[in-house]
Amino acid sequence: MVVLAVDDPPAQAPAEPASPAPAPRAPRAWWQRLRRDRVLVALMIPAVVWLLVFPYGAAFGNVIAFKDYVPFLGVWQSPWFGVDHFTRLFGDDRFWNATANTVTISLLQIVFFFPAALGLALLLHSVAGSTVKRWVQSVVYLPHFLSWVIVVALFTQMLGGAGVLNGWLAEAGMDPVQIIGNAEMFKPLVIVQMIWKECGWGTIIFLAALMSVDEQLYEAAAMDGSGWWRRLWHVTLPSIRPVLMLLLILKLGEILSVGFEQFFLQRDAVGPEAGEVLDTFVFFTGFQGGDLGYAAAAGLFKGLVGAVLIYTANKVAHRLGEQGVYTR
Amino acid sequence: MSHANRPAWMGRPSRLTTAAKGIAITVIVALMVFPMWVVLATSFAPAEEVVANGGFVIWPSDWTSGTYERIFAAGMVPRALLVSLGVTLVGTALSLVLTIGLAYGLSRPAVFGGKPVLLMVLFTFLMPAGMIPLFLVVQGTGLLNTFGALFAPMLLSAFNLIVMRGFFQSVPSELIEAAKIDGAGELRILLRLVLPLSKAVIAVVGLFYAVSYWNNFFNGVIYLDDSSMWPMATLLRSFTSGGLSVADATGEAGSQIAPVSVQMAVVVLATVPILVVYPFVQRFFVKGVLTGAVKA
Numbered sequence: 001m002v003v004l005a006v007d008d009p010p011a012q013a014p015a016e017p018a019s020p021a022p023a024p025r026a027p028r029a030w031w032q033r034l035r036r037d038r039v040l041v042a043l044m045i046p047a048v049v050w051l052l053v054f055p056y057g058a059a060f061g062n063v064i065a066f067k068d069y070v071p072f073l074g075v076w077q078s079p080w081f082g083v084d085h086f087t088r089l090f091g092d093d094r095f096w097n098a099t100a101n102t103v104t105i106s107l108l109q110i111v112f113f114f115p116a117a118l119g120l121a122l123l124l125h126s127v128a129g130s131t132v133k134r135w136v137q138s139v140v141y142l143p144h145f146l147s148w149v150i151v152v153a154l155f156t157q158m159l160g161g162a163g164v165l166n167g168w169l170a171e172a173g174m175d176p177v178q179i180i181g182n183a184e185m186f187k188p189l190v191i192v193q194m195i196w197k198e199c200g201w202g203t204i205i206f207l208a209a210l211m212s213v214d215e216q217l218y219e220a221a222a223m224d225g226s227g228w229w230r231r232l233w234h235v236t237l238p239s240i241r242p243v244l245m246l247l248l249i250l251k252l253g254e255i256l257s258v259g260f261e262q263f264f265l266q267r268d269a270v271g272p273e274a275g276e277v278l279d280t281f282v283f284f285t286g287f288q289g290g291d292l293g294y295a296a297a298a299g300l301f302k303g304l305v306g307a308v309l310i311y312t313a314n315k316v317a318h319r320l321g322e323q324g325v326y327t328r
Numbered sequence: 329m330s331h332a333n334r335p336a337w338m339g340r341p342s343r344l345t346t347a348a349k350g351i352a353i354t355v356i357v358a359l360m361v362f363p364m365w366v367v368l369a370t371s372f373a374p375a376e377e378v379v380a381n382g383g384f385v386i387w388p389s390d391w392t393s394g395t396y397e398r399i400f401a402a403g404m405v406p407r408a409l410l411v412s413l414g415v416t417l418v419g420t421a422l423s424l425v426l427t428i429g430l431a432y433g434l435s436r437p438a439v440f441g442g443k444p445v446l447l448m449v450l451f452t453f454l455m456p457a458g459m460i461p462l463f464l465v466v467q468g469t470g471l472l473n474t475f476g477a478l479f480a481p482m483l484l485s486a487f488n489l490i491v492m493r494g495f496f497q498s499v500p501s502e503l504i505e506a507a508k509i510d511g512a513g514e515l516r517i518l519l520r521l522v523l524p525l526s527k528a529v530i531a532v533v534g535l536f537y538a539v540s541y542w543n544n545f546f547n548g549v550i551y552l553d554d555s556s557m558w559p560m561a562t563l564l565r566s567f568t569s570g571g572l573s574v575a576d577a578t579g580e581a582g583s584q585i586a587p588v589s590v591q592m593a594v595v596v597l598a599t600v601p602i603l604v605v606y607p608f609v610q611r612f613f614v615k616g617v618l619t620g621a622v623k624a
Contacts, residue, residue, distance in 0.1 A: 039514035047430035061461025147543030162383030299458035
């Protein structure tokens with residue numbers, strides 16, 4: 001979860017203070033500033049070059065979405081194709097199916113992931129012994145650092161046809177359940193995997209918010225005779241609501257991105273109707289279907305809509321920030 | 329559990345509450361650890377026992393490293409481990425150099441070019457590079473089918489950059505001004521003053537980069553045709569997920585997928601390096617380096 005609260009902190013603002021003392025004169029012309037900052041600029045150049053070549057080079061590479069790409073001719077020599085890829089895209093059922101899957105899975109993630117992470121954070125926060133807490137935190141953060149390849153392998157070993165669960169069921173004389181490779185179970189499965197992998201890591205930001213709740217509010221509530229449940233409902237949740245809202249808004253902004261790797265690894269086991277999301281659609285039409293221009297058009301469309309959504313989400317989040325709910 | 333730090337207003341929790349919490353935490357930890365344990369146990373069990381038991385072992389009758397010996401004798405996995413190790417080390421080092429350089433420049437007020445460069449970085453958040461055009465760039469730069477393709481396209485993460493810049497900004501500017509008055513140049517200030525103060529954030533960002541290189545299987549899939557160049561994660565993917573549907577549909581290992589005990593040993597080998605590094609960096613998360621920077 002990337003939190004895009006990256007606007008300059010206000011302390012940054014007075015870069016060149018209008019100091020009354022005629023102290024070191026701030027250079028005005030650009031070449032004077034370049035001369036002054038030459039070491040800093042030299043430090044920044046490698047990263048800027050990388051930015052220009054990779055993400056920005058790729059941004060220009062999107063012209064392929066408007067071309068009839070012929071590998072032999074290359075991107076520049078291939079003939080222009082207008083918006084034909086896009087007209088075809090909007091009439092493509094596979095594309096709309098992938099879009100529907102993506103949005104459904106995103107919404108399911110919001111509905112199930114957030115309460116799980118918040119619940120775990122509340123549980124951790126309420127544990128008094130700090131040694132126990134630290135140990136549990138170490139364990140629940142760990143899956144975040146495992147590759148999706150490993151996580152998928154773990155789930156197959158536990159829930160697959162030859163996995164632990166079905167082994168136990170067979171021992172108990174019950175019928176096996178098909179969870180892995182079953183299109184109907186695919187969406188619950190990916191949500192559970194997501195929660196298993198990221199729920200612990202997701203508690204970090206909630207724990208920080210819980211830590212900053214004003215102790216006096218709890219004290220006052222307890223004096224008024226409110227128990228644990230009422231304190232949770234009337235003090236804790238209202239205090240961290242701004243953080244909840246912020247995360248929710250940012251996640252809504254990323255509704256078209258559910259993560260590529262998890263789906264790439266498991267799509268073939270259930271087929272594209274259940275398992276295709278937008279990112280895998282781009283991959284499979286582009287690299288397996290060999291239709292690079294068409295796939296790039298799908299990717300560009302997703303990217304543009306996603307950019308608008310993320311931008312809007314950040315504007316809204318920023319608006320909340322200005323009300324003083326998410327400032328340091 | 330010590331209750332010394334409980335504030336006065338909070339009543340002593342009932343035994344029932346404490347027990348319920350204890351059970352909840354135990355269950356959660358078990359759900360996290362048990363799958364990893366099963367994989368570990370299966371990889372150390374004799375291959376025949378794994379097959380006889382239907383594909384997994386929870387407590388092997390006999391702990392044996394036979395599977396690992398077979399894997400290391402075959403040569404494919406050790407080579408992949410070396411590739412992963414090299415890519416992770418080289419990639420992380422380059423990433424840190426690039427990230428520190430740019431983050432430090434952007435952390436200084438009114439630096440030349442600061443505004444447009446920061447906008448450039450933020451724009452990559454809005455619209456990450458598409459898969460197809462990025463492939464064309466890798467092709468165009470001649471990186472296709474070289475080890476460079478495994479790290480060059482992912483050298484800089486905007487998120488890590490922002491985390492690091494936030495940390496640098498929190499270094500008091502008085503310190504930097506004082507060093508300047510003492511005649512220290514910018515490079516000296518960075519190396520001798522700012523970086524020593526930033527060990528925690530460098531450790532965390534370094535771990536993020538290292539993990540992202542170690543875990544990445546997709547670059548190997550699309551940029552490398554030759555499977556002998558594959559890193560560990562790509563190899564693991566072809567061992568497990570490749571034949572997944574077949575194995576599950578029939579309930580028996582098809583000829584094109586590796587035996588379960590080999591698969592599990594490969595999973596263990598791909599996981600162990602992360603488990604080794606994790607404890608050293610993990611304490612910084614608990615200390616809250618990250619939350620401070622993320623909230624900034």
